[in-house]
Amino acid sequence: MSDAPSAPTPGFLVWRLSMKWRVAVDRALAPLGLTHAQYSLVASLRDMRQAGRKPTQRELADHTGLEALYVSKLARSLEAAGLVERTRDPIDTRAVRLALTDHGMELAVQAIDLAHERFEVLLAPLGGPDADRTREFTRELAQLLEVPVE
Incomplete structure (x- = not known):
């Protein structure tokens, strides 16, 4: 048995990278009172x-990769903060549609600017957000996300 540490697996590295990015965005957005x-x-x-x-909660869950129940919980808290409006779909009354309020739109723009500033720092090792290496990395990540989970 070898005492040498094994090389990290791709899964471990993706996990670590996602946690690093989440923490970085959480810190950047804290002044706005938003989590990642x-x-x-x-x-x-x-x-x-x-x-x-104007997506349904389910559509937004599919888009973000978050669980539908979690999106519902987040949407309720964002509604209580005056950032999101939740309305019943007129055709499918089981579905809830989501939209930003005017205040939510203003905060979203600020949040996107702060997150993008953080992404510039995080992507600097690849040459920045507009670099060829970043575009290739993005394509590879998108390809991995297309693999269905069984």
Whole structure:
């Protein structure tokens, strides 16, 4: 049996990287009173609003990769903070549609700016957000995310 440490696995490295990024974004957004998970919702809702969409909680869960129950809980807390409106879908009354309030939109823009500043620092080893290495890394991550979970 060898005493040499084994090389980290890709799964371990992805986990560590995701935790590092989550902590970095949590710290960057703390002055706005948002967590990384809340940021995922408000930033996604902003992008969807700009595309003319008002997603259901389920659609937002699928988009963010968060569990639907967690999205529901986050949406309720964001609604209580005056950032999100939750409305019943007129056709499917079981579905809840989400939209940013005007205040939520303002906060989302601020949060996105702060997160992007942090991403510039985190992506510096690859040459920054617009570097070829970053684009290739992004393509590879997207490819891994397309693999279905059984």
